[in-house]
Amino acid sequence: MAELLDFEEPVAVLLKEIEALSLMPQTPERQAAIAQLEARAAELRAEIYRNLKPWQRVQVARHPNRPSMLDYVELLFTEFTEIHGDRRFADDKAIVTGFAFFHGEPVAVVGHQKGRDTKSKIYRNFGYAKPEGYRKALRVMKLAEKFNRPVIVFVDTPAAYPGIESEERGVAEAIALNLREMALLEVPIVILVSGEGGSGGALGIAVGDRVLMQEFSVYSVIPPEGCAAILWRDAARKVEAAEALKVTAPDLLELGIIDEIVPEPPGGAHQDPKAAAARVDEVLVRHLRELRDLDVPTLLDRRYAKFRSMGREGQAFTTVTVAGGGDQAG
Amino acid sequence: MAWFKKTRKPIETTEKVSRVPEGLWVKCPSCGRALYHKDLAATLQVCPHCAHHFRMSATERLSMLLDDGRWTEHDAGLRSLDPLGFTDTKPYRDRLAASIEKTGQQDAVIVASGRLEGIPVVVAAMEYSFIGGSMGVVVGEKITRGVERALAERAPLIIVSCSGGARMMEGALSLMQMAKISAALGRLDRAGVPYLSILTDPTTGGVTASFAMLGDLNIAEPKALIGFAGPRVIEQTIRQKLPDGFQRSEFLLEKGFIDMIVDRRELKATLGRVLRLFGHRPDRARPAAPEAATGDVDAPAGA
Numbered sequence A: 001m002a003e004l005l006d007f008e009e010p011v012a013v014l015l016k017e018i019e020a021l022s023l024m025p026q027t028p029e030r031q032a033a034i035a036q037l038e039a040r041a042a043e044l045r046a047e048i049y050r051n052l053k054p055w056q057r058v059q060v061a062r063h064p065n066r067p068s069m070l071d072y073v074e075l076l077f078t079e080f081t082e083i084h085g086d087r088r089f090a091d092d093k094a095i096v097t098g099f100a101f102f103h104g105e106p107v108a109v110v111g112h113q114k115g116r117d118t119k120s121k122i123y124r125n126f127g128y129a130k131p132e133g134y135r136k137a138l139r140v141m142k143l144a145e146k147f148n149r150p151v152i153v154f155v156d157t158p159a160a161y162p163g164i165e166s167e168e169r170g171v172a173e174a175i176a177l178n179l180r181e182m183a184l185l186e187v188p189i190v191i192l193v194s195g196e197g198g199s200g201g202a203l204g205i206a207v208g209d210r211v212l213m214q215e216f217s218v219y220s221v222i223p224p225e226g227c228a229a230i231l232w233r234d235a236a237r238k239v240e241a242a243e244a245l246k247v248t249a250p251d252l253l254e255l256g257i258i259d260e261i262v263p264e265p266p267g268g269a270h271q272d273p274k275a276a277a278a279r280v281d282e283v284l285v286r287h288l289r290e291l292r293d294l295d296v297p298t299l300l301d302r303r304y305a306k307f308r309s310m311g312r313e314g315q316a317f318t319t320v321t322v323a324g325g326g327d328q329a330g
Numbered sequence B: 001m002a003w004f005k006k007t008r009k010p011i012e013t014t015e016k017v018s019r020v021p022e023g024l025w026v027k028c029p030s031c032g033r034a035l036y037h038k039d040l041a042a043t044l045q046v047c048p049h050c051a052h053h054f055r056m057s058a059t060e061r062l063s064m065l066l067d068d069g070r071w072t073e074h075d076a077g078l079r080s081l082d083p084l085g086f087t088d089t090k091p092y093r094d095r096l097a098a099s100i101e102k103t104g105q106q107d108a109v110i111v112a113s114g115r116l117e118g119i120p121v122v123v124a125a126m127e128y129s130f131i132g133g134s135m136g137v138v139v140g141e142k143i144t145r146g147v148e149r150a151l152a153e154r155a156p157l158i159i160v161s162c163s164g165g166a167r168m169m170e171g172a173l174s175l176m177q178m179a180k181i182s183a184a185l186g187r188l189d190r191a192g193v194p195y196l197s198i199l200t201d202p203t204t205g206g207v208t209a210s211f212a213m214l215g216d217l218n219i220a221e222p223k224a225l226i227g228f229a230g231p232r233v234i235e236q237t238i239r240q241k242l243p244d245g246f247q248r249s250e251f252l253l254e255k256g257f258i259d260m261i262v263d264r265r266e267l268k269a270t271l272g273r274v275l276r277l278f279g280h281r282p283d284r285a286r287p288a289a290p291e292a293a294t295g296d297v298d299a300p301a302g303a
């Protein structure tokens, strides 16, 4: 059974009842009662997930059992072949890269990997990538370009690693270079924010022709706790910060930052990874097909225009007349 | 696109005072000496005794870099619409209004055309006193337009960063400005037009992780704080104090992420020299008045 979140408490009560009943000798009556309770629990969970608040979505996005990049690779890809290292310093385990077949087509796959149990979390540095992770990602994307293969990216990180070695090896430069070079990469890039889109650490591998988000994923300029600590001077105000920051998939769709929301099964992707993967599969296939036939200049012009329009006149800013002049578009 | 332009001759008395506390005398935080206000203005806000670099406003920066202290500002009227309707302990709209009132600017960057030692350039100078120089949609749009202008005119681009990073109050839209500007810089890069990134105290967060680190040359002022994560965030992560000088210009030079540290009093001459070394020449054929720059297409030697 998946680990339950605080707001799933009403479901937890039912699950305990089910557990208690199932430990008793089974009779047709008890089995009927269990089935009824299970149906009720599923209904209740679906109901709760239809009305998740932004902070609750952050919790779901961070759920330890949420399917990871490697889970999706296993469910949707074949012959995945991992590629290691940035050829500069090290192999960053928080970003996984490689090639695989997707519906028979060879593709490059790049994604953050957080780890699930204590040991794998430490191995993956909790998904906090260091400069070498971003450099490895770029190296593999350049290989994809060389061999004319599309790139599929899974985004799921709290942030780029905020530590001494990150700074001294130039994490800012590594992310910046990826932003510039991904904008110019001459093959299709499809991004799926599959968990936590943690600011620059996420964006550093998230420039592409399509940016998709799973229903309960989040994408934010700063973690709500960090924002609360700075603006409210109290990290406990994270619930309000999560609301204010507009981190949910519907918010980002409305802001024009993502192209499409990939629905999740009731109760979130962690309740049913296979069902979640099936929805991801359908959406990836469709977008790759749309992008496949574009010639490179068109592809790159559209990619440029896509990011160019983020924060548009009228939507995000306006032009006022400045006292004493200032130029205006004519 | 056609542009109407305004030539601005900054008036010293209203715009020079910003970075130094009120009063006739200022105490240097580095050497402790009392400095006369007007002397400091004459030394480009650098302490004449210990070379401490005081923070500079965007207009002071443009004055020191551009010939005769003259420039043509672009897109001065761009103003944020508060796209998230953001409120923390007070509405972002109020913070914006207060910053506009305080600085006389609409947002945290001025983008301008002018000449640097005779070479036509596009310069973006960030204004730290406008919400910490943070980058939201207006900063992103103005700088992107500046990059596109530099590309269209084949004029070298100079961006002077002074910023705490992406602006939280505009959420993920602020984050996306990193990608937007970097994409534009990619086009400039491939077109062979120089981009010089000037990193001043402080340059952190999403500004460092995008355009500030993408210069053909990254040039820092002495002892500037330059980094991605803020020092306090790192200290919380590693649970220990950071060594002295960590994330300062000298540290980044040592680690190989900036090309040179230049004293502000030498900065203009250095930029002029670098641009000449990159094959750009003073354009003496045309008059120096900025109006003449309208629709300029500069054809640099060797490009």
Ligand SMILES: [Zn+2]
Pocket (backbone or CB within 6 Å): B028, B029, B030, B031, B032, B033, B047, B048, B049, B050, B051, B052
């Ligand atoms: Zn001094």
